[in-house]
Amino acid sequence: MNEEIIRKVLSFRQKRNWEQFHNPKDLAISISIESSELLENFQWKSSEEAFSLNKDNIADELADVLIYSIYMAESLNLSIEELIQNKLKKNELKYPVEKAYGTKDKYTNL
Amino acid sequence: MNEEIIRKVLSFRQKRNWEQFHNPKDLAISISIESSELLENFQWKSSEEAFSLNKDNIADELADVLIYSIYMAESLNLSIEELIQNKLKKNELKYPVEKAYGTKDKYTNL
Amino acid sequence: MNEEIIRKVLSFRQKRNWEQFHNPKDLAISISIESSELLENFQWKSSEEAFSLNKDNIADELADVLIYSIYMAESLNLSIEELIQNKLKKNELKYPVEKAYGTKDKYTNL
Amino acid sequence: MNEEIIRKVLSFRQKRNWEQFHNPKDLAISISIESSELLENFQWKSSEEAFSLNKDNIADELADVLIYSIYMAESLNLSIEELIQNKLKKNELKYPVEKAYGTKDKYTNL
Numbered sequence: 001m002n003e004e005i006i007r008k009v010l011s012f013r014q015k016r017n018w019e020q021f022h023n024p025k026d027l028a029i030s031i032s033i034e035s036s037e038l039l040e041n042f043q044w045k046s047s048e049e050a051f052s053l054n055k056d057n058i059a060d061e062l063a064d065v066l067i068y069s070i071y072m073a074e075s076l077n078l079s080i081e082e083l084i085q086n087k088l089k090k091n092e093l094k095y096p097v098e099k100a101y102g103t104k105d106k107y108t109n110l
Numbered sequence: 111m112n113e114e115i116i117r118k119v120l121s122f123r124q125k126r127n128w129e130q131f132h133n134p135k136d137l138a139i140s141i142s143i144e145s146s147e148l149l150e151n152f153q154w155k156s157s158e159e160a161f162s163l164n165k166d167n168i169a170d171e172l173a174d175v176l177i178y179s180i181y182m183a184e185s186l187n188l189s190i191e192e193l194i195q196n197k198l199k200k201n202e203l204k205y206p207v208e209k210a211y212g213t214k215d216k217y218t219n220l
Numbered sequence: 221m222n223e224e225i226i227r228k229v230l231s232f233r234q235k236r237n238w239e240q241f242h243n244p245k246d247l248a249i250s251i252s253i254e255s256s257e258l259l260e261n262f263q264w265k266s267s268e269e270a271f272s273l274n275k276d277n278i279a280d281e282l283a284d285v286l287i288y289s290i291y292m293a294e295s296l297n298l299s300i301e302e303l304i305q306n307k308l309k310k311n312e313l314k315y316p317v318e319k320a321y322g323t324k325d326k327y328t329n330l
Numbered sequence: 331m332n333e334e335i336i337r338k339v340l341s342f343r344q345k346r347n348w349e350q351f352h353n354p355k356d357l358a359i360s361i362s363i364e365s366s367e368l369l370e371n372f373q374w375k376s377s378e379e380a381f382s383l384n385k386d387n388i389a390d391e392l393a394d395v396l397i398y399s400i401y402m403a404e405s406l407n408l409s410i411e412e413l414i415q416n417k418l419k420k421n422e423l424k425y426p427v428e429k430a431y432g433t434k435d436k437y438t439n440l
Contacts (some may be wrong), residue, residue, distance in 0.1 A: 001111040005191050012198055016205060017212040021374045024157040024168070028149045029373055030253060031175060035145040036366030039138045043359055044324040044351045047134040054208050055186070062182055063197030065141060068188060072148075074170055076165070076173065078196070080176060086175030087151075088122055095126060102127040104264040131264045139263055142362060146256030153249050154241045154434040214374040221331040225411050232418055237432040244377040244388070248369045251395060255365040258402075259358045267354040275406070278354070282402055283396065283417030285361060286410060292368075292392055296385070300396060301335050303436060307393030310343055313345060322347040 001070070001080045009070045027072045034064040111180070119180045137182045144174035151189045221290070221300045245263045247292045254284040331400070339400045361438045364394035415424045 013019060034067040038061035050058065073080050094107040103110070123129060149169035151164040160168065183190050204217040213220070233239060261274040270278065282315035293300050314327040323330070343349060368391035371384040379410050380388065424437040433440070 002191050007362050008198060009194065012201065016210045018210075018214070020136055020212075021214045024161060025152040025155075026157075026374050028145075029249065029369060030169075031172075032142070032145040032149045033370050033373060035142040035175070036363050039142045039359060040363050041120075042135040042138050043363060044356050045135075047136075047201055051134060058138075058182075059186055059188060059193055060197050060200065062141075062179060063193040064188070065145070066179055066194055067181050067197065069172060069176055069179070070194075071139050076169055076172070077122055078169060081112050082177055083173040084119065084180075087170050087177065088118060090170065091122065097125050100126045100128075102130075104128070104131045104205075136264050139259060139359065143256050143260050143263060146253050149249060150253050153253060154246050222411050227412055228418060229414065232421065235427050236430045238430075238434070240432075241434045241435070243374040244381060246373075246377075248365075248372050248388075251347050251392075252362070252365040254367045255358075255362040255395070259362045262355040263360050265355075267356075271354060278358075278402075279406055279408060279413055280417050280420065282361075282399060282406070283413040285419065286399055286414055289392060289396055289399070290414075291387075296389055296392070298389060300435075302395040303389055304335055304339065304396055307390050307397065308338060311342065311389065317345050320346045320348075323352075324348070324351045 006070060006080075009067055010074065013071065022071055022075070024072065024075045027068055027075065031065060031068045031072065034061055034068060037061045038065060116180060119177055120184065123181065131205075132181055132185070134185045137178055137185065141175060141178045141182065142180060144171055147171045148175060153213065226290060226300075229287055230294065233291065242291055242295070244292065244295045247288055247295065251285060251288045251292065254288060255279045256283055259284060332385060336400060336410075338399055340404065343401065352401055352405070354402065354405045356397055357405065361395060361398045361402065364391055367391045406408060 013022070038058060041058045041061065042050045045053070055095075070080065073083060076083075095110070099110045123132065134152075147167065151168045151171065152160045155163070180190065185195060186193075205220070209220045233242065258278065261278045261281065262270045265273070290297075290300065293303055296303075315330070317329045368388065371391065372380045372386050375383070394419065400410065403413055406413075425440070429440045430437075
């Protein structure tokens, strides 16, 4: 992720003196809560209905998931890129193209 | 976010022909499920215990949250940076430094 | 809820000496995790596909949500019936039949 | 669960003609959303702080989890008691008292 945006996200928190509350357990809770608020936009709706009615709020809640994820990565002393890179490598092994192509099965069922 | 990592995440999906399953509603469900798997690492534990026992899994589940978030941003035709930038601006208004400094209250209670 | 089943659920925990871990915050986390495992059965699937493939697991995860909910009600010193009764009364006011009939709108939009 | 309360919960829905929206996938989403609203009461707080500040809302959100769980059980054509009874039997096998006593380990680690 762009260095500048990371710096802004961290600076937002620092200016408000909120690091004291941001222990990893409560950050994990917060990511879960925000992802649920994202999901609420789709409750009782198709994807199309949700996008046509709630697109701005969907963008905002997704941003909240990302912002808390940046704080969690900071707690782990890992960059967003490292995190994703490492996981993609594992996913390559769990979901080899020849087995996973066009199927939505979990790797345990491939 | 680094262009290259975004490309890798999108290419991982394309190679497996999974775009067909990735409608926004199921992506929102997936972000919520992964964030819950992240949280499971902290169940019955302090932050310290969780980090000392489960740090690798915490990193992996956080990466899954981020990977699905990248797919959702793609569905919205928005970059990760735009999303965060726009939300930070709103958060500046909801949580002005002079009111929000050192407090964990929700903006509705400030 | 049937007295006997409540007694069984509480006795299951007591025999294992687990009350020491069951603080309300971790119970709330646990309800959220189990509800996410319930939801996982529907990921990338229609309701019909999920029911035909995963009905037993859906029943089991729903049961886990209910079991932790019983522990949480116990922490609150409230019976399941009181809890539901009180909330139904509030919902009657938030969703009067004449306004809410046949609509999936949130009460804030009625 | 008390027959009368089940009848009230089902009648609340029927009077509003909401069965049409209550497919199992959206019910699972709803249980997850409500459990997250329950959890939000504990965000950045200890159990004690949360109970002293938010006890009424905790009770209300727990009730919402239970109400949607009743609708889901109805979709499964299972009683709440059967669901819990069946799961307790499985949990007895996964967590035998002699192995699980006083430990918070997952059954896969016992």
